[in-house]
Amino acid sequence: MTKAMLKVNEKKQARTGTFVDNMSLPVHRWFRYSAGFSADWVVSLIKSQNANRVIDPFVGSGTTLLAADAAGVESLGFESHTFVKRIAESKLSWNFDRSRFADLAKQLVHMAVELESDDIQDRTSDRLLGKMYSKDSLSTLERLRLAFTRLHPAPKGNEERILWLGITSILRPCSHAGTAQWQYVLPKKSKNSAKEPIAAFEAFCDRVLEDSFFVELDGWTKRSSILLQDARCDFPDQLGFFDLLVTSPPYPNNYDYADATRLEMTFWKEVTGWGDLQSVVRKDLMRSCSQHSAAEKLNLEDLLSDNLLAPIRKELRPVCERLAEVRLTRGGRKTYHTMIAAYFLDLANVLKRVRIVMAQGSNMCFVIGDSAPYGVHVPAERWIGELAMAVGFTDYAFEKLRERNVKWDNRVHKVPLHEGNLWIQG
Ligand SMILES: C[S@@+](CC[C@H](N)C(=O)[O-])C[C@H]1O[C@@H](n2cnc3c(N)ncnc32)[C@H](O)[C@@H]1O
Structure with a gap:
């Protein structure tokens, strides 16, 4: 191996404990979670250990469970942060119906754009939102939120979950204020470019559809489940069931x-x-x-x-x-x-x-x-x-x-x- 190759290898090895490389992977890239770790590393671990049943008591954005689906093995994960659990659950809905998703996405954008202006709440007086968004951006995001909640008051299907994730995942890119990825927001800092919400949402939906072909080609199998569960409390009764635990x-x-x-x-x-x-x-x-x-x-x-x-x-x-x-x-x-x-x-x-x-x-x-x-x-x-x-x-x-x-x-x-x-x- 050349010196340069050794260095690249070293850097890659150091990054297995981070989320960076996941941003180029299908499904993982739907939401950036800076507390995550490398999915490729988890897949290779599952394979090298010949693991059949994997557990992750601190699921976060779902890297371990998605890696288990990619490797075709059974997995179970716990996450006690309701909002983060919903993010992971949405990514774990990767086995969605493409045509239903495309139809629902179109319907959502159409309704968001067509809503009467009087229906759109002015949220600029909110202490946080008012600092993070221009009036226009916030009003368009609010249109998307309102259209989603009207169309899907109790979202249950895979497709609805991913649409919710789409709106959630564009919130930081659409802000002109400092949003160090997934860290706390920095309302007093500003960044050069903020994305336009409808365009960002449509780009997300295109990415999701593109990724569904990748995972089909890669032969992912949906064998993961996630529970809203505090890992400090008693687990569901599965005595001696798991042969590998990967967590952070x-x-x-x-x-x-x-x-x-x-x-x-x-x-x-x-x-x-x-x-x-x-x-x-x-x-x-x-x-x-x-x-x-x-x-x-x-x-x-x-x-x-x-x-x-x-x-x-x-x-x-x-x-x-x-x-x-x-x-x-x-x-x-x-x-x-x-x-x-x-x-x-x-x-x-x-x-x-x-x-x-x-x-x-x-x-x-x-x-x-x-x-x-x-x-x-x-x-x-x-x-x-x-x-x-x-x-x-x-x-x-x-x-x-x-x-x-x-x-x-x-x-x-x-x-x-x-x-x-x-x-x-x-
Ligand atoms: C370092 S992150 C895990 C990141 C994950 N490996 C990934 O790739 O996205 C730790 C996670 O543990 C969750 N957590 C904290 N306390 C918990 C508890 N008592 N039970 C279950 N999950 C918990 C946090 O909400 C956070 O999402």
Whole structure:
């Protein structure tokens, strides 16, 4: 292999833990989810492991389940964020009827364009939407929303689900404001070009139709299912059923998955603002951000005394106590001390349930990264490995894929971090 080829290979390897390459893959590209990982990598993993039944307790946008469909194996996934689950479910509707979809798409656009102006609500006074869109764009998007809700008040079919995803997926490209892909929105920043909503929606529909031929040629088989399920609670009873788990749980890094869908949920009138996020979304998610641990008013001693944390308590306690001290010296006084304890308790609960549904001798891969809130290092992969051993798995090893927090001088702290695959066997 030449030096250049080696470099390309290295870069590709580092990207297996990211969503970047999925944007050129059929169906995966219908929605960009920056928290995702590479679908091609999952397909090759399923094949190399001869897996027959795959599980993903943190589905996100559905990469693992779609990869399982591409590989023709059975799969089950859980996602407890209602909006994100709907995104994944829409992508998992890839086996739709082409002519029905094309007809419904045409009908939707026709109705959106023809709606009486008096029917279109002026939403420019909404604090978020008003900053994200020009008056014209917002009014056209509102036309699409209204036409969709009138035509499909209770959308159930594959085709309706994909139309909903189409409107959802154009919201960021149609905004002139900063929308770092799938991250929080940045209303004060602006970008050079914003797409026109009807043209963007039609382009989405064309892409969907084109992809349906690709997946037919590729021989995808629909064998996946997804449930709205909190992975910390009891799973449906499938004792020792799965032989491979591929997942990426939230990292203990303060990323707020509820806030990450605020724009989309506001547009669809599922939340009215930031204040709704805890009661509508966050409460069902892993406690991986300080907004969540603050809202739950958690008590550190209560968390640490839970038996499930016994295997890591000796190391976890000083880290949490240090965080409790440091917060008093910081303006934000973020509750990282309880967030970190709650995060590992949540994962211990997930692992306990995962053990029940995994076959003996099975393999699991957790794509995970460590973190350093307030500059205090949290060795996530090692602690998750120890928690897994305590519930009955036999071995774990970490394969580093990427370094983080090493490049820029203006970093909040200088703790070098990494991201990679935590392999757990047993
Ligand atoms: C890193 S993302 C997964 C991304 C996914 N691998 C993909 O390719 O799109 C983690 C996901 O876990 C979900 N999640 C958080 N807490 C959860 C819980 N308690 N049960 C199930 N899903 C949860 C989040 O909503 C988020 O979508």
